[in-house]
Amino acid sequence: MTDTNQYISSEPLVEIRDLYFSRGSNAIFKGLSLDIRCGQVTGFMGPSGTGKTTLLKLIGGQLKPSEGKVYIQGQDVNAISRASLFELRKRIGMLFQSGALLTDLNVYENVAFPLREHTKLPEQIIRDLVLMKLEAVGLRGARKLMPSQLSGGMARRVALARAIVMDPMMIMYDEPFTGLDPITKGTIVTLIKQLNNVLGLTSVIVSHDVEETLSIADYIYVISEGEIIESGTPASLRKSSSEWVQQFLNGYPDGPAPFHYPAPEYTQDLLAGR
Amino acid sequence: MLDWLQNVGKKTLHGFESLGRSAMFFIAVVQGIGVAFIRFRLTLREIYSVGVLSLVIIAVSGLFVGMVLGLQGYVNFAKFNAEESLGIFVALSLVRELGPVVTGLLYAGRAGSALTAEIGLMKATEQLASMEMMAVDPIRRIIAPRFLAGIISMPLLAAIFSAVGIFGGYFVGVGLLGVDSGSYWSQMQANVDFSNDIVNGVIKSVVFGIACNWIALYQGYDAVPTAEGVSRATTKTVVRSALAVLGLDFVLTALMFGDI
Numbered sequence: 001m002t003d004t005n006q007y008i009s010s011e012p013l014v015e016i017r018d019l020y021f022s023r024g025s026n027a028i029f030k031g032l033s034l035d036i037r038c039g040q041v042t043g044f045m046g047p048s049g050t051g052k053t054t055l056l057k058l059i060g061g062q063l064k065p066s067e068g069k070v071y072i073q074g075q076d077v078n079a080i081s082r083a084s085l086f087e088l089r090k091r092i093g094m095l096f097q098s099g100a101l102l103t104d105l106n107v108y109e110n111v112a113f114p115l116r117e118h119t120k121l122p123e124q125i126i127r128d129l130v131l132m133k134l135e136a137v138g139l140r141g142a143r144k145l146m147p148s149q150l151s152g153g154m155a156r157r158v159a160l161a162r163a164i165v166m167d168p169m170m171i172m173y174d175e176p177f178t179g180l181d182p183i184t185k186g187t188i189v190t191l192i193k194q195l196n197n198v199l200g201l202t203s204v205i206v207s208h209d210v211e212e213t214l215s216i217a218d219y220i221y222v223i224s225e226g227e228i229i230e231s232g233t234p235a236s237l238r239k240s241s242s243e244w245v246q247q248f249l250n251g252y253p254d255g256p257a258p259f260h261y262p263a264p265e266y267t268q269d270l271l272a273g274r
Numbered sequence: 275m276l277d278w279l280q281n282v283g284k285k286t287l288h289g290f291e292s293l294g295r296s297a298m299f300f301i302a303v304v305q306g307i308g309v310a311f312i313r314f315r316l317t318l319r320e321i322y323s324v325g326v327l328s329l330v331i332i333a334v335s336g337l338f339v340g341m342v343l344g345l346q347g348y349v350n351f352a353k354f355n356a357e358e359s360l361g362i363f364v365a366l367s368l369v370r371e372l373g374p375v376v377t378g379l380l381y382a383g384r385a386g387s388a389l390t391a392e393i394g395l396m397k398a399t400e401q402l403a404s405m406e407m408m409a410v411d412p413i414r415r416i417i418a419p420r421f422l423a424g425i426i427s428m429p430l431l432a433a434i435f436s437a438v439g440i441f442g443g444y445f446v447g448v449g450l451l452g453v454d455s456g457s458y459w460s461q462m463q464a465n466v467d468f469s470n471d472i473v474n475g476v477i478k479s480v481v482f483g484i485a486c487n488w489i490a491l492y493q494g495y496d497a498v499p500t501a502e503g504v505s506r507a508t509t510k511t512v513v514r515s516a517l518a519v520l521g522l523d524f525v526l527t528a529l530m531f532g533d534i
Contacts, residue, residue, distance in 0.1 A: 062407065100403065102401055113408070114410075
């Protein structure tokens with residue numbers, strides 16, 4: 001339990017309090033409260049469709065909660081002006097699942113994009129910064145390629161370089177491991193870990209890839225149906241007594257999360273067609 | 275019956291909601307248009323893609339429309355021995371009506387649909403969302419330059435359309451059917467008024483430019499971010515732009531030439 005104490009001891013960077021959010025009549029979060037702490041890798045796990053990506057968008061202020069507050073460094077994301085929200089976002093990197101590279105710019109220009117938009121740095125310095133970040137993700141040689149020429153894993157690495165080019169204080173990863181081959185997946189896992197340690201970032205990972213997330217996260221929240229089901233360090237999570245968590249971590253097809261979509265009783269349903 | 279009524283109500287509400295969203299979108303774009311002037315290189319690139327790349331279809335259509343006008347005009351004027359009026363007929367039809375209107379329709383098909391597809395795909399591939407997360411306002415960076423580029427391009431395209439059309443009429447009327455070249459040009463020069471005809475035509479094409487680009491960009495920005503949503507938005511762009519151009523043309527014509 002010492003690592004848990006260590007986790008609690010660092011300052012929270014993001015605080016979420018009593019967050020409610022719904023899409024139409026569909027409640028996605030029902031009173032979520034949690035902390036994301038400085039310098040740590042915090043993981044959010046849960047089945048598809050539990051609104052993990054929505055959570056990242058709520059943290060980034062792209063969506064507004066119907067109730068509750070999101071604080072980043074003590075600032076209420078939904079109460080500050082648009083200009084201050086943009087100032088805040090300059091210090092937050094986000095890695096989208098698809099990479100979301102701008103398709104009309106090449107790799108170099110994509111990574112340079114935030115610098116060109118937000119700074120008036122001379123071209124020489126922009127070049128140095130871009131090459132440094134591309135070197136960190138191992139794609140310095142690919143700088144002239146267009147996004148359409150990149151594989152999924154490469155696109156994600158370029159997007160990662162772009163996300164760190166402004167030296168953010170926090171990076172949010174949206175499903176960083178989905179749809180990658182094992183080697184690329186390993187690369188991304190290592191990169192996330194390294195970036196977190198070397199740059200002193202705070203990282204937030206949203207994922208349903210159990211092994212990868214457990215291997216790099218310092219603290220994990222398991223979310224299902226709009227609520228936190230379990231939270232703790234990876235080690236404590238593995239020992240969780242919750243059947244649901246065990247089903248999720250081990251990938252059992254049936255359990256508290258049912259295999260069957262709600263339906264009338266099977267024999268009756270078959271006979272009803274006669 | 276009740277279902278039907280409910281449906282009508284729902285669709286109407288939806289329509290109003292969408293109208294409201296598009297108005298807010300328009301205001302945001304107009305507010306951001308300063309950036310498109312300041313960073314004019316962004317706008318220039320878009321002028322290339324919506325304007326320069328539409329040149330071929332505009333020029334070829336203009337030529338044929340002008341040729342048809344020359345032919346039809348000649349056949350009818352010949353009945354009254356008024357062939358020398360062909361120049362006025364061709365020029366006025368093009369400058370007042372066909373130039374702006376047909377250019378608007380072609381623009382909607384060529385450039386408007388491309389704009390919608392481009393913006394819709396940027397939305398579907400999270401490019402717009404990622405820009406927002408990089409603290410870059412996509413309305414200022416992406417939409418406003420395209421909007422300005424469209425408004426600049428449309429009158430120029432309409433002018434080129436009319437000019438090429440006048441030459442098309444000349445080619446058929448003077449070259450093939452033997453109307454006197456001097457009367458073709460001098461009648462045109464004497465009877466086409468700069469402020470009444472040419473300026474009004476330019477005003478029309480600017481209005482069509484605003485309408486077409488507003489529709490195209492809004493449809494892309496508001497598209498459901500899937501492949502199906504984008505294709506549906508593209509269709510909507512073409513249909514609504516065409517209707518807007520024709521409807522606005524009537525209103526503008528009534529305002530400009532109605533009291534003559």
